[in-house]
Amino acid sequence: METEIQKQIRQQLEQLAEALVASEGMELVDLEYRRQGRRWMLRLFIDKDGGVTLDDCANISRELGDLLDVKNVIPQAYVLEVSSPGLNRRLRKKEDFSRFAGQKVRLRLVAPIDGRKKIVGELEGVEDESVIVAAPEGRCSVALKDIAKANLIYEF
Numbered sequence: 001m002e003t004e005i006q007k008q009i010r011q012q013l014e015q016l017a018e019a020l021v022a023s024e025g026m027e028l029v030d031l032e033y034r035r036q037g038r039r040w041m042l043r044l045f046i047d048k049d050g051g052v053t054l055d056d057c058a059n060i061s062r063e064l065g066d067l068l069d070v071k072n073v074i075p076q077a078y079v080l081e082v083s084s085p086g087l088n089r090r091l092r093k094k095e096d097f098s099r100f101a102g103q104k105v106r107l108r109l110v111a112p113i114d115g116r117k118k119i120v121g122e123l124e125g126v127e128d129e130s131v132i133v134a135a136p137e138g139r140c141s142v143a144l145k146d147i148a149k150a151n152l153i154y155e156f
Helices: 004-023 055-071 093-097
Strands: 027-036 039-047 080-083 104-113 116-127 130-135 138-143 148-154
Touching: 004 027, 004 039, 039 055, 039 104, 080 104, 080 148, 093 116, 104 130, 116 138
Parallel strands: 039 080
Antiparallel strands: 027 039, 104 116, 104 148, 116 130, 130 138
């Protein structure tokens, strides 16, 4: 469970990272800030049209590391990782669900809906504040606020 201080730190990190990544013509797909074993991890997942390169990741890592040192946002030692979102990209924003309509997705829900905590199917898009998925069990509508985690499913 995230403490109030961790939540505040994560929000500051998201604001700084979002602005920096956008200034470089990229998108902040996701940000994770959590304790892993004995150390704190800050992971950024970035993307841009045509995909990100290793140089893009190194550049953002260097710039964000310097910015965080100056701003002193994180009170303890941490490890910073920057990478592409990968094939099973996480979907967070309403725009993500619209952009990837037609793709296969996996939704993990905050609470069960019709007895299901997970939904897998084809993403149809967004209507108002709900995500529409065509699942084998039938078409379903899930409020964005009820989605704990959503990922694309890449099929070979």
